[in-house]
Amino acid sequence: MPDGPPPVRAKAEDPDNLQSFVALAYARKGQRIGMKKKVAVAIAQGPPPDDAVWARIQDLARHDVLLAVPKQMLLAAIPNKGTSRAWSQVLEACLAALRVHPASSELVPMLLSANGGGRVDELLDQAAAFRFDTIPRPGSTKPLSASHTATLRANVTGTVALWMVAVWGVASPTVLRSLHERVWSTESRRASAMTEAWRRVLDVRDPSALGLACDAFVSEANHARRDADAARTSEAAALRRMADLEATITQLKAQLDQERSTNEDLRRAATQASRDAEAALSHARDDYERLRTRVLRRLTREVELLDEGMLAIKREPPKLHVMTDHGDRALSGLREEIKALQREAGQ
Numbered sequence: 001m002p003d004g005p006p007p008v009r010a011k012a013e014d015p016d017n018l019q020s021f022v023a024l025a026y027a028r029k030g031q032r033i034g035m036k037k038k039v040a041v042a043i044a045q046g047p048p049p050d051d052a053v054w055a056r057i058q059d060l061a062r063h064d065v066l067l068a069v070p071k072q073m074l075l076a077a078i079p080n081k082g083t084s085r086a087w088s089q090v091l092e093a094c095l096a097a098l099r100v101h102p103a104s105s106e107l108v109p110m111l112l113s114a115n116g117g118g119r120v121d122e123l124l125d126q127a128a129a130f131r132f133d134t135i136p137r138p139g140s141t142k143p144l145s146a147s148h149t150a151t152l153r154a155n156v157t158g159t160v161a162l163w164m165v166a167v168w169g170v171a172s173p174t175v176l177r178s179l180h181e182r183v184w185s186t187e188s189r190r191a192s193a194m195t196e197a198w199r200r201v202l203d204v205r206d207p208s209a210l211g212l213a214c215d216a217f218v219s220e221a222n223h224a225r226r227d228a229d230a231a232r233t234s235e236a237a238a239l240r241r242m243a244d245l246e247a248t249i250t251q252l253k254a255q256l257d258q259e260r261s262t263n264e265d266l267r268r269a270a271t272q273a274s275r276d277a278e279a280a281l282s283h284a285r286d287d288y289e290r291l292r293t294r295v296l297r298r299l300t301r302e303v304e305l306l307d308e309g310m311l312a313i314k315r316e317p318p319k320l321h322v323m324t325d326h327g328d329r330a331l332s333g334l335r336e337e338i339k340a341l342q343r344e345a346g347q
Contacts, residue, residue: 021035
């Protein structure tokens with residue numbers, strides 16, 4: 001056994017500016033890194049990176065063939081989004097790395113789009129459609145191996161997906177669903193054999209990643225099921241309401257038909273009453289004309305008798321007996337007419 005206490009590993013100093021943070025991230029070669037609160041504060045309070053710093057960052061990014069570092073920088077900086085200057089500088093460092101890599105350079109304008117949140121599927125389609133097997137190996141003209149190609153594809157699409165969530169504010173289930181439809185399902189179809197599928201599942205170093213993805217899909221499925229249940233409930237309520245409305249319509253139609261029938265009866269009755277009134281008026285006119293003619297005839301006859309009686313009185317000598325006779329006859333006729341009128345009025 002060696003003498004003395006075991007050697008103590010010197011603790012690395014925390015980064016105190018953006019360049020040292022990025023250098024640490026690339027030194028980790030895609031492994032997890034963290035960003036303490038004091039590191040974010042130091043980056044925010046330090047001077048803004050100059051052209052030399054950005055040139056150094058781009059030089060580091062060019063050696064990251066698998067583009068493994070940008071997503072780790074994003075993940076480290078997300079808890080410190082409240083420190084806006086540090087957050088914005090880390091975003092610029094990630095964009096600088098994406099700009100210099102041929103697999104992601106054309107994605108940067110879309111990532112910077114103001115309305116990018118509505119283009120999740122489009123951006124992931126474009127990210128996954130790149131010919132990753134055309135990227136050469138470092139220091140060689142040969143293309144990347146199949147495993148490195150798959151890693152590069154996963155890093156590019158993963159960085160884009162993380163940007164959507166962290167920068168655009170798209171809900172994680174939405175991005176995960178799009179990742180599954182646009183990226184993961186394609187990869188899973190390549191491992192259709194059960195043995196190969198299980199090998200890939202068991203090769204996952206962090207099972208919690210599978211758990212998180214499965215939880216997201218289960219949550220999405222539960223949400224979809226709740227939406228479906230609510231839709232079925234709404235449909236049932238709508239069907240009941242429709243049935244009630246149909247019954248009401250049928251009832252109102254029956255009432256309308258009844259009202260129409262009643263109105264038709266009333267119209268016919270009114271027409272008949274009008275005809276009856278017209279006939280009664282016609283009869284009344286006829287009766288009036290007959291009465292007028294009769295009374296005029298009677299009055300004319302009796303007046304003629306009285307005229308003759310008056311002429312008889314005016315003669316010399318006056319013939320009173322003629323006047324008396326004609327007057328009695330005229331009075332008798334008038335009395336008969338009066339009685340006739342009284343009888344007719346009493347009918």
